Amino acid sequence: MTLKTKRHANALETISLIVPEKHIAIFEQALNTVCPTVGIFEENEDKNLWRLEGIKDTGYGDKELNSSITLAGGLTQFFPEIQKHSTETEGWLAKTYESFPAQKVGNMFIIRGTHLNDPITSSRVVLTLDAGVAFGSGEHGSTRGCLIALEKIAYKKPRKILDLGCGSGILAMAAAALFHKKVLAVDIEPWSVRAARENVKRNKLGNFVHCEVGNGWLTPSIRKQAPYDLVFANILARPLCKMARNLARNLQPEGIAILSGLLVSQTAMVLSAHQKQGLKLEDKVTQGHWATLILKKPREK
Structure with a gap:
């Protein structure tokens, strides 16, 4: 999942799409091409429809956004109506801050916005993100699922770790x-990497996390440092399937x-692609309509 660092000094607008559940991930990615933050809301439970809302500067990236939504429509053969309306900057930021209190995720993590000034006394790992632009803030089901999955495998104490498609860097x-x-x-989007670097600096983790722009498994530094004990890939179902072979090759036994x-409905497809490469399902985490898979590469006999 990616995040953009563009600040909201100008007038804002909200872009709304109503899509079936099975198309959420693709249209969410389309909005993320220009929107710093995207919200997902249930629109009609009986018809299984969801409303996606992206916030951006008025007029910013309109051509790129239209192209991304058109591409998503071509992939899904579903073409939603695009609705736009102006959004008051201060009101939106205030609403965002109000809806982003400190969040406990699992038993190990607390996610906090930079707008929170009260001191924390906790044995949990505390991560601070900018709520004004945060996507990958821990609110999204896929991000929460990954953090809970990380907690489940914490006893393994991995040494070589890769975050592929790092987004906010969370x-x-x-x-x-x-x-x-x-x-x-590593992330393919330069603005995402800049945001991740800011978050790493904010959390005083510069000695541990190196962020860079790269194109998946083709990135030279990724290939140079392989194989890995732990790989995160919080992206989309179809790209995950396409990368299954490279993932298996670059994991340690x-x-x-x-x-x-990936949506819960896409679990079987993603799991099958990785099982064909010899990976085994260790566990699964479900957060709402989103699924997270924990896979293991068996030791060679």
């Missing part, structure tokens, strides 16, 4: 803070992969 930071090991965090960004 998973890389969680692993670095938990294990005190170096983590390579008994290495763990935490995969998310």
Whole structure:
């Protein structure tokens, strides 16, 4: 999942789409091309329809956004009506802050916005993110699922860790803070990497997390540092399927992969692609309509 660091000094607008549940992930990714934050709300339970709302500066990236939504429509053969309306900047930020209190995730993590000033006394790992632009803040079911999955495999104490498609950097930071090991965090979007670097600096994890722009498994530094004990890939179902072979090749024997960004209905498809490469299902975490898979590479006989 990705995040953009563009600040909201200008007038804002909300872009709304109503889509079936099975198409949420693809249209969410389309909105994320230009929107710093995207919300997902149930619109009609009986018809299984969901409303996606993206917030962006008025007029910013309109051509790119239309192209992304058109592409998503081509992939899904579903073409939603695009609705736009102006959004008051201060009101939206205030609403965002109000809806982003400190969040406990699982038994190990607390996610806090930068707008919270009260001191924390907790034995949990505390991660601070900018609520004004945060996507990958721990609110999304896929992010929460990955953090809970990380908690489940914490006893394995991985040494070489990769966050593929790092977005805000939240998973890389969680692993670095938990294990005190170096983590390579890579995303294809430069603005996402800039945001991740800011978050890493904000959480004083610069000695552990290295963020860089890269194109998945083709990234030279990823290939150079392989194989890995732990790989996060919180992206989309179809890209996960396409990368299954490379993931299996770049995992250590008994290495763990935490995969998310997929709907519960897409679980079988993603799992099948990875089982064909010899990976085994260790566990599954479900958060609402989102699933997270914990896969393991068996030791060679």
